[in-house]
Amino acid sequence: QSVLTQPPSLSGAPGQRVTISCTGSSSNIGAGYDVHWYQQLPGTAPKLLIYGNSNRPSGVPDRFSGSKSGTSVSLAITGLQAEDEADYYCQSYDSSLSGYVFGTGTKVTVL
Amino acid sequence: QVQLQESGPGLVKPSETLSLTCTVSAGSISSFYWSWVRQPPGKGLEWIGYIYYSGGTNYNPSLKSRVTISLDTSKIQFSLKLSSVTAADTAVYFCARGVVPAAMPLYYYYMDVWGKGTTVTVSS
Numbered sequence: 137q138s139v140l141t142q143p144p145s146l147s148g149a150p151g152q153r154v155t156i157s158c159t160g161s162s163s164n165i166g167a168g169y170d171v172h173w174y175q176q177l178p179g180t181a182p183k184l185l186i187y188g189n190s191n192r193p194s195g196v197p198d199r200f201s202g203s204k205s206g207t208s209v210s211l212a213i214t215g216l217q218a219e220d221e222a223d224y225y226c227q228s229y230d231s232s233l234s235g236y237v238f239g240t241g242t243k244v245t246v247l
Numbered sequence: 248q249v250q251l252q253e254s255g256p257g258l259v260k261p262s263e264t265l266s267l268t269c270t271v272s273a274g275s276i277s278s279f280y281w282s283w284v285r286q287p288p289g290k291g292l293e294w295i296g297y298i299y300y301s302g303g304t305n306y307n308p309s310l311k312s313r314v315t316i317s318l319d320t321s322k323i324q325f326s327l328k329l330s331s332v333t334a335a336d337t338a339v340y341f342c343a344r345g346v347v348p349a350a351m352p353l354y355y356y357y358m359d360v361w362g363k364g365t366t367v368t369v370s371s
Contacts, residue, residue, distance in 0.1 A: 169354050176292075182292065187359070188357075193359065229354035229356070236307075238293065240291055241292070
């Protein structure tokens with residue numbers, strides 16, 4: 137039902153790089169609205185990971201990086217670690233819905 | 248460091264009103280957007296709405312007819328009321344602090360501090 141689409145799951149071995157896409161449309165990402173990313177470890181609350189497409193809050197490792205191109209944004213995790221196994225969500229604003237929306241979520245598994 | 252803590256009944260009957268409170272500790276309530284997000288079992292996150300510290304509100308259009316968010320500045324708490332609940336409202340409810348940096352438009356809103364969440368089940 138979300139207007140922001142993410143791959144349901146991704147996996148990678150320790151040390152590898154994984155990239156999570158967040159695809160929207162002309163009423164959200166394509167309209168220029170900024171995207172933020174959250175990490176949700178199992179059984180815990182979401183944690184802000186990236187804000188404003190590519191900015192890391194204090195304390196977030198630089199292994200996490202965000203980028204934006206057109207109607208698509210992505211979150212990259214380099215040097216994957218076991219502790220990165222979590223669900224990841226993008227979030228933005230949608231003008232058609234007149235509200236804030238989350239992506240469908242991506243479960244990252246560390247092999 | 249600011250902390251948020253949700254509280255309220257864990258079980259609500261269908262057609263009744265769900266009421267939750269979020270207590271803000273070790274921080275100021277000013278200049279932030281005090282928010283609610285929910286997550287049904289095994290599903291993704293859904294933004295419910297927020298109240299600005301000065302009292303203005305913004306709700307998810309899909310829930311707007313049933314949602315009220317209020318703020319008690321004296322107690323440094325904010326509350327969520329969701330009326331006419333059904334089983335579809337069963338979820339973990341999170342409170343969060345919303346941020347819009349100075350000079351940025353309102354659509355830049357994001358949530359930088361979250362409570363641990365509280366589970367609400369709608370059942371008779």
